[in-house]
Amino acid sequence: MALAMLDGRIDYTDKLLEMIYQCQICGGCDVSCKYNRDLELVESIYQLRIKCVEDGQLVPAHMLVIDGLKKEDNMMCSLKSERGKWAEGLEVKDLTREKAEVYFHAGCRYCFDKELWPVVRGAVDLLTGAGFDVGIMGRDEACCGGRSYEIGYQGELTKYAEHTMEMLKTAGAKTLVTPCSDCYHAFKVLYHKIGKKLDLDVLHITEFIDQLLQEGKLKLTRRVPMVVTYHDPCHLGRMGEPWIPWEGVRTKGSGEFILHEPPKEFRRGVHGVYEPPRNILKSIPGLTFVEMVRIKERAWCCGAGGGVIDAFPDFAIWTALERVNEARTTGAEAIVTACPWCKRTLNDAVNESGDSLHIYDIVEILEQAL
Amino acid sequence: MVLERDTYKALEDIVGADNISEEPAILDAYAFQWGAASLTGKLFAPRYEAIALPGSAEEVQAIVKACNKFKVKFKALSTGWGYFNSPGSEGGIQIDLRRMNKILEINEKAMYAAVEPYVISAQLQAELMKRGLTCNVIGAGANTSALPLTALMGCGPTSVSTSYGNRNILGVEWVLPNGEILRLGSLGSGAGWFCGDGPGPSLRGIIRGYKTPLGGLGVFTKAATKVYHWPGTEAVPMEGASPNYTAKLPETFAAHYIIFPSWDKLTEAGYRIGESEIALAFVKLSPWMIAQNLAEDTRAGVQLFSEIRSLTLPKGPSVLVIIGAQSQREFDYKEKVLRRVTSETGGEFLSLVEKDLTIKRRLIWHIVRGTASAREIFRPMVLNTAAFGACDSWEFAINEAVEGAVLKEKYIDAGLVVDDGADNGWGVMYEHGHMGHMDQIVLGDPTNPTAGKGLRGFVDESWQICLEKACGWPQTVMGDKANDLFGPRTSNYHVWARKIKKAFDPNGVSESTHYVTAQEFPEGPAGQGERPDERPPGAG
Numbered sequence: 001m002a003l004a005m006l007d008g009r010i011d012y013t014d015k016l017l018e019m020i021y022q023c024q025i026c027g028g029c030d031v032s033c034k035y036n037r038d039l040e041l042v043e044s045i046y047q048l049r050i051k052c053v054e055d056g057q058l059v060p061a062h063m064l065v066i067d068g069l070k071k072e073d074n075m076m077c078s079l080k081s082e083r084g085k086w087a088e089g090l091e092v093k094d095l096t097r098e099k100a101e102v103y104f105h106a107g108c109r110y111c112f113d114k115e116l117w118p119v120v121r122g123a124v125d126l127l128t129g130a131g132f133d134v135g136i137m138g139r140d141e142a143c144c145g146g147r148s149y150e151i152g153y154q155g156e157l158t159k160y161a162e163h164t165m166e167m168l169k170t171a172g173a174k175t176l177v178t179p180c181s182d183c184y185h186a187f188k189v190l191y192h193k194i195g196k197k198l199d200l201d202v203l204h205i206t207e208f209i210d211q212l213l214q215e216g217k218l219k220l221t222r223r224v225p226m227v228v229t230y231h232d233p234c235h236l237g238r239m240g241e242p243w244i245p246w247e248g249v250r251t252k253g254s255g256e257f258i259l260h261e262p263p264k265e266f267r268r269g270v271h272g273v274y275e276p277p278r279n280i281l282k283s284i285p286g287l288t289f290v291e292m293v294r295i296k297e298r299a300w301c302c303g304a305g306g307g308v309i310d311a312f313p314d315f316a317i318w319t320a321l322e323r324v325n326e327a328r329t330t331g332a333e334a335i336v337t338a339c340p341w342c343k344r345t346l347n348d349a350v351n352e353s354g355d356s357l358h359i360y361d362i363v364e365i366l367e368q369a370l
Numbered sequence: 371m372v373l374e375r376d377t378y379k380a381l382e383d384i385v386g387a388d389n390i391s392e393e394p395a396i397l398d399a400y401a402f403q404w405g406a407a408s409l410t411g412k413l414f415a416p417r418y419e420a421i422a423l424p425g426s427a428e429e430v431q432a433i434v435k436a437c438n439k440f441k442v443k444f445k446a447l448s449t450g451w452g453y454f455n456s457p458g459s460e461g462g463i464q465i466d467l468r469r470m471n472k473i474l475e476i477n478e479k480a481m482y483a484a485v486e487p488y489v490i491s492a493q494l495q496a497e498l499m500k501r502g503l504t505c506n507v508i509g510a511g512a513n514t515s516a517l518p519l520t521a522l523m524g525c526g527p528t529s530v531s532t533s534y535g536n537r538n539i540l541g542v543e544w545v546l547p548n549g550e551i552l553r554l555g556s557l558g559s560g561a562g563w564f565c566g567d568g569p570g571p572s573l574r575g576i577i578r579g580y581k582t583p584l585g586g587l588g589v590f591t592k593a594a595t596k597v598y599h600w601p602g603t604e605a606v607p608m609e610g611a612s613p614n615y616t617a618k619l620p621e622t623f624a625a626h627y628i629i630f631p632s633w634d635k636l637t638e639a640g641y642r643i644g645e646s647e648i649a650l651a652f653v654k655l656s657p658w659m660i661a662q663n664l665a666e667d668t669r670a671g672v673q674l675f676s677e678i679r680s681l682t683l684p685k686g687p688s689v690l691v692i693i694g695a696q697s698q699r700e701f702d703y704k705e706k707v708l709r710r711v712t713s714e715t716g717g718e719f720l721s722l723v724e725k726d727l728t729i730k731r732r733l734i735w736h737i738v739r740g741t742a743s744a745r746e747i748f749r750p751m752v753l754n755t756a757a758f759g760a761c762d763s764w765e766f767a768i769n770e771a772v773e774g775a776v777l778k779e780k781y782i783d784a785g786l787v788v789d790d791g792a793d794n795g796w797g798v799m800y801e802h803g804h805m806g807h808m809d810q811i812v813l814g815d816p817t818n819p820t821a822g823k824g825l826r827g828f829v830d831e832s833w834q835i836c837l838e839k840a841c842g843w844p845q846t847v848m849g850d851k852a853n854d855l856f857g858p859r860t861s862n863y864h865v866w867a868r869k870i871k872k873a874f875d876p877n878g879v880s881e882s883t884h885y886v887t888a889q890e891f892p893e894g895p896a897g898q899g900e901r902p903d904e905r906p907p908g909a910g
Contacts, residue, residue, distance in 0.1 A: 003413065004398035016395040035612045036744040038667050256788045256815040257750035259669050266667065270611035297612065 002048045012057045020048060021059050022315055024308045025150050026234040026301035031269035038258070038266065042239075049152030061311035062151050069156065073142040075310075076112040084138030086110060086117045092124050093135035099172030100135030102127065103200075105187075107180030108143050109340035116340050119361040123179045123205050126363065126370070130217055135171065142167075146186025146235075151307045154194075157186070161196035168200065179205040179363060181339035182305075184273075185235035192243035204236055206338050206362060210276035213283050220369040223286030228365070229332035230277055230289070231323060231346065232299035233339035238269030269297035277338050277362055284369045290330040300326060303349075304341040320349035324357055334358035336365055371461045373419045377440040381422050381463065384432045389423040389469070396421055400464055405453035407753050407822050415456030418445075418464040425469040427543055427551060427591035433465055434589065435549035437879045445881040446589040448487035448515035452522065454584040454848060458883025465589060473497060474592060475563065482540050483516070484563045484594040491516045491740055504600035506532035507740030509796065518595040519582055523759065523845055525807045527737045528692075529798040530644065530652040532598045536578055537801070540566045540594035544577065547588045547875035563594030576870055580761045584848065586882025587874060601650070601694040606735070613666045616728050617735035622694065622701040623650075625730040625737075627660055627720040628712055629681075629688040633768050636687045639715040640764045640799055640806070643691065646711070647802040648704040651692035651737045654771065654797035654808065657682050658790040659746040660690065660720075663736055664729060668750045678722065679791055685718065687771070687793060692734050746796075747811060750788070755825045756796070757832035759809035760842025764799050767808035770842065771795030773835050774810030777828065781812070786824025788813035809845055848884040 001019065004010045023045055030042040052058065058066070068077040086106060093100045104127065110120040127134045145160030164187070168176070176198065178184050187202045203211075212218040232238075246264045253259040274296045281289045294300045303309070303319025324346060327335045335357060337343055347359040373381075373392060382390050391397075403415040419442075424430045430446070437444045443462035447455040455464070471488035478501050483494055491505060492512035498504050506529060508514055508521040518524055519542065524535020532538075541557030541564070554577070556562055558570025566574050577583065577590070607618040630636040636654075643649050655663075657678040665671035682688055691708060695701035712719065723729055736742040747754050758770040775793040782789045790813055797808035812828050814821025829846050836844050837859060847856050857864025864886060872888045874880075 001395045001399055003402065004395065007414075009414065010394045010398055013393065013395070015391075015393045019395060031612060035615070036741065037749050252815070253668065253672050253750075256813065256818065256821060257668055259672070263669055264667075268612040 002044055005048075005051070012052075012055065017052065017057055017059050018312075020052060021062065021151075021306070022308060022312055023306055024234070024301045024303060024316075024319065025239075025306035027239040027269060028234075028298075028301065031238050031297045034266055034268045038260075038264075046150070046152075049150070050154050051152075053152035058151075059311045062307055065307070065310050066148060066151065066153060066156075069143060069148055074108040074112060075143055075147050076108050078112040081139060083111045083141055084136075086114075086120055087124065087136055087138060090121060090124050092128060093133070095135035095137050095167075095171040095173070096140050098135060101133040101172075101174055102135070103168065103171055103173035103176045104134050104136050105144070105176060105178040105180070105183055106136065106141060107178060107183040107340065108147075109182075109344065110180060111141065113340060113344060116343065116361075119340070119343070119363050120179055122367045123363045126209070126218075126366065127177065130212055135173065137167065140167070144183040144186035146182050146190055147307060149186070149190055150305070157190055158194055158196070161191045161194060164191075165196060165198065168198065173200060175201045175203060175208075177203050177205055177208050179338070179340070179361070181233035181236035181240065182341055185240050188240060189243045192245070204240070204273055204276070204338065206236070206276040206280060207273060209366065210279045213280065220284055220366070222369050224284050224365060224368045225286040226334060226365075227288040227290060227332050228281065228334045228336045228360070229292050229327050229330045230281060230295075231292075231302065231327070231335050231337040231342055232272070232274065232296055233337060233342045234299065234301050234305055236338055237272035237274060237299055238297040240273050241267050241269055241271040243267070272297065277336075280362060280366060281336060284365065287365070287369075290332055292326050292330055294326065302337070302339075302342040302345045304345040309341065309345060316345050317349045317352055320345045321353055324349050324353065324355055327357060328355070332357070334360055336360045336362050338362045371417075371419050373442065373463070374440065377436070377442055378420060380436045380440065381420065381433060384429055384436065385422050385424050389425070390420060392420040400450075400466075401456065403453045403456055404753065405755075406456070411819055411822050415453060416458065416460045418457060418462055419460075420463045421466055422463055423466050423469050427470075427545060430465060430467075430545045430589050430591050431549055431551055433463075434545050434547065434879075437463065438547075438549055438877050441877065441879065443879050443881040445585040446487075447585065448517060448520045449490060449513060451510050451514050454522075454884035457881050458849075462881050467589075467591075470591065475594075476501060476503070476597070477563070478503065480564045481597050482563055482594045483597050484541070484592060485516050486592055487515055487517045487520060487590065489516045490514060495739065498597055499600050499602065499606070500604045502600055502604070503597045504528070504532065504738070505595060505597050506534060506538055507738075508535070509740070509743055509798075511743050512740035516595065517590060517593050519578055519590040519593055522581055522584070523761070523807065524582075525798055525800070526740060527653045527742060527798060528651045529800050529807070530649045530802055533596065533801050534807075535582070536580060538596045539574060539578070540564060540596060542566070542577065542590060542594075543592035545589040545591055547880035548877070557594075576874075580843070581845065583882070584884045586880055586885030587871065588880055601696045610728075614732070615735075616731045619731050619734060622696065622698060623731070623734055624693045624701070624705065625723060625733040626691045626693075626708065626712075627655070627688060627723040627733075628691060628717040629685045629720060631686050631716040633687055633772055635715040635717065636689065637765050637768045639711055639717060640689070640768075641804060642711045642715070643708065644764070644799050644802045644804065646707045648693060648707050649691050649802070650694040651690070652799050653690045653737065654795055655688065655690040656791060656794045656796070657688065658794050659742070659796065660688075660723075660733075662745045662749060663733060663742050665745075671745070671749070675791070678720070681720065681722075683791075688720070690733065690737065692737055694734075747813070750813065753814045753821060753825060755812050755829055755846065756809035757812060757829050757844060757846055758795075758836065758841060759807060759845030760836070761805065761807055762842050763804055764806035766842060767797050767806035770808040771797060771810065773839065773841055774808075774832065777831055777835060778810065778812060781824050781828050784824070786814070786820060787828065850887055850889065853886050
């Protein structure tokens, strides 16, 4: 389709936009093709959407979301003034006034999805309880810009990357921890991609907790007698693989095929954050961990990514139900995940279908074991 | 072009609004054909007017009847791997069979599997392996249809032990071009899938010979294929990381890349290995192909090709032999036979493969699962065609490789095609026997007009060689012009093909540009008249 557009064979229609924006940009095609091909499939999808935005072509639901982002600095069509409410009553530093070793970035979904507040509050309690010097930005936390980039607004990503860098200058933090996989992907991968690599360690909450467990700084003592399976969030897994910068030219080898000069190392999705969440689950006393068939770089998407949850919620739920059905074949009682977008979509799918599976964020399971 | 509204409505009523489209972007997604470039210089083939996705044979039948009623051409595709899925000119409808994706039956005792057209080989093979069975996976790859009626020739890297399309067909369900449903073989008499020739009507010679009608003679909606013994485990765990996944295979599997001192010795070794029935796979795999298989990207592949070429070039042609056994004793026997044949024909094992178990296992899995061609041919992002490719004796196949390599040197020297070492013949033997296949892969850049001309020129000259030096009926023979050129040298089959086409498709609605049309060309000697020129490339 992109080639047909470039060749001027087709023009924008509602159906074309629907097809372009029904992709979750989960990266599944990218890692599948890169097993055998030297391609950058996801990049084609990004560029196609950037072109759509440049041409003023958007689906209506995304216009609302982006309008909200520009006015309120979040992707949830909510008021910026309410962004810090999730943390009310928590004993945690305010990085707009104080300095702290660890910056905890909650992310738009956690800040405004009240049902998910226990997860993010639990995560902060867990970090402070382990003795870490943690701070948050509260109402001044802003979107990471990752989702808007996926919709095609590359300028918004640059804007929020620069905003984040500026805020972190005064916060004094040496580590950024986030429980949101989308935010992790933006901070870790996309910022680096656009030349705005953050000057501190970026860790997903699962990486941080795994380190604590391995160093003996966190003890899991209570049994959690449950059979669970783990859903790899795309943005933490295959899309969360660190960015590999490459600058060079594409030359013709043997006069015909394309070679990268200097040699290019491809991101094939195998270096995503896969083991930390599994290590955590395997550390929980009494818990039985079972794998689904499609895991790690081959995992099935929850359906929310790329703005699909906003514009095509039915398709997002359909996608999530595919995953729920797969999870059920393992005999698990619950799906554990590590992303608010995954938890929201899987939870909605279970509720809509009447399935008895429980959906947990990994922090919720961990709290049961403490 | 746009379908008449009453036609579109009739089709929509059959498949439902969600399963039909005339959206230009969707039509172009189907029109995009990498293979079109060598023929037309463009990456897009002619567009259909609509795409319909039936969910059952009954829906296919209703579509075909509607096409007859409204005089609209149709062509079905399964997994859509080839330029021949396109129409010869704009218009008509594409019947995309992707919703018909079920494995209908696996019969372990009678050793067959019945499938719908969109079941892919990887899917079927995985299910078969759980039962100690496997199937032929065609050379084009594991993501192509497992229906033994859809591929061009239907041969694959394990054809020495799993045969090929023409001989694997059992019962078939066929929606004729006029909309009737005909069930062939034992299926036609209600006796199940087990036999392609009866009890019941046998029309195997009509639905496919060495090749298929390429969508030009109705729609095949179900078929059974023979399945074969799999000496491995029910499931094969994978180790490592992309792009270097390695299959954890039993110790009773081995891969050997053998270099022979001459084509004659390779021919002799092929016959002896076939007669001894020791090979799970026997593939004439060029240094280019094995290098691309083992390398993790194109650049590494080019470098490795150079290394392997320097080892093999002073010696001669080479093959990859894979052995699989269920017991150590069986494995030892097969290994012993292979080593003796190799020794007595002057062959040498390539140490790069011999010394590294990981490489062996990776090669075995690529070949058995049918993922090799993706790296050998498609990874360098190049245009390709596969010339020659007749079905004949193994000796005949070797001759095609020789002729193809000589011809290609000229094109390499002129800078028209990729320097793949000239001998980039891909060949297999069938059923541990004396029959074989060999096509000559030629590579070029689809965006380079010179490369397109180079590929086209190569195919043209390969035809002349086939005619003048009796190198058989090439796999690139498609469409009226080519069939009229080769028909008179091949028992006038083209005359019969037209009679069949007319009899089965009285309204001429089953789009058959790449097969043969009912049109007669009396205005000149064979091959000289104004005929559509169809030489679509494609491997498999």
